[in-house]
Amino acid sequence: MPLQRRLPKRGFRPLSKKCFAIIHIRDLNRFPKDTVVEPEVLLQAGLLRKRGDEIKLLSDGELEHPLTVRVHHISKNALKKVEAAAGKVEVIAS
Numbered sequence: 001m002p003l004q005r006r007l008p009k010r011g012f013r014p015l016s017k018k019c020f021a022i023i024h025i026r027d028l029n030r031f032p033k034d035t036v037v038e039p040e041v042l043l044q045a046g047l048l049r050k051r052g053d054e055i056k057l058l059s060d061g062e063l064e065h066p067l068t069v070r071v072h073h074i075s076k077n078a079l080k081k082v083e084a085a086a087g088k089v090e091v092i093a094s
Contacts, residue, residue: 020073021053025081026061033065039092055092063087 027047031037039055042048048055057069059077066086074082074089082089 024060036068038070
């Protein structure tokens with residue numbers, strides 16, 4: 001029997017699958033007050049692995065001071081938490 005038929009088949013990765021870089025609100029507390037947090041800043045801080053992934057902000061944790069956050073996607077609870085800390089959210093067109 002040929003080798004390609006003897007080896008097990010493992011999964012499939014569709015070409016149209018979008019990859020998201022997940023950022024939690026607790027990770028944003030490392031930035032100073034009134035900072036504009038954008039993909040380049042997150043990349044320099046080590047919160048992103050590579051440039052080009054879409055960023056999604058999730059609501060795990062609390063924001064201690066106001067920030068301006070620029071991300072591609074944001075959860076409803078994360079939006080409420082950023083606005084409760086007197087911050088602003090800008091959604092980047094993807």
